[in-house]
Amino acid sequence: PTGKQQWAHMIKISNIDITVLVDDRTTEKDAAFHHSDWRNWLPGYVVHSATTKPSGGGRVGGMTFILSPKLGTATKKRFYDDLHMGVAAAVLLTVPGMHLLVIGTYWTTLVSAKHLQEKNSLWRRIERELEQKGYQMTPLEYIQGCIEKWIHKAKVNGWIVMLLGDMNSGWNSPQGQHGDCREWANQFGL
Numbered sequence: 001p002t003g004k005q006q007w008a009h010m011i012k013i014s015n016i017d018i019t020v021l022v023d024d025r026t027t028e029k030d031a032a033f034h035h036s037d038w039r040n041w042l043p044g045y046v047v048h049s050a051t052t053k054p055s056g057g058g059r060v061g062g063m064t065f066i067l068s069p070k071l072g073t074a075t076k077k078r079f080y081d082d083l084h085m086g087v088a089a090a091v092l093l094t095v096p097g098m099h100l101l102v103i104g105t106y107w108t109t110l111v112s113a114k115h116l117q118e119k120n121s122l123w124r125r126i127e128r129e130l131e132q133k134g135y136q137m138t139p140l141e142y143i144q145g146c147i148e149k150w151i152h153k154a155k156v157n158g159w160i161v162m163l164l165g166d167m168n169s170g171w172n173s174p175q176g177q178h179g180d181c182r183e184w185a186n187q188f189g190l
Contacts, residue, residue: 170182
């Protein structure tokens with residue numbers, strides 16, 4: 001079976017209510033195809049996509065939120081990163097007694113000196129988009145800024161926040177592409 005079929009099987013047999021798959025490379029053009037696959041393998045589940053913009057020939061990024069049938073009508077709103085690169089997205093769920101903001105993120109890997117000329121890496125594609133739009137920040141600062149904006153909105157509204165994804169970072173250690181993310185996460189009570 002394909003990777004998606006294996007994920008679907010695992011989600012179903014484990015009875016998982018919320019799954020966020022990151023860096024799934026879903027673009028706006030092929031989102032309907034991916035949704036169709038997920039609906040075939042997981043009938044009754046709800047699928048939301050944050051597509052990646054295939055700029056410069058690269059397709060890295062994108063994510064898929066998969067919600068169990070019991071959360072089928074819980075989605076109230078979706079949020080996407082401003083540049084629609086598929087590196088930060090969120091789904092607001094309303095269930096009895098609470099609002100839950102599920103944030104998915106993919107902290108892109110840094111371009112190494114060896115790959116500095118690799119113009120289609122997600123890091124470089126986001127850099128170009130930021131430059132074109134006049135943003136003065138790194139791709140990581142951009143992604144974190146999107147998440148921070150949603151966390152502030154959640155706190156003001158009394159929503160519970162769940163942050164899921166691949167942060168390419170360590171926790172309380174300098175490991176990973178982006179070093180320690182604990183200090184950043186602690187600022188927001190994560």
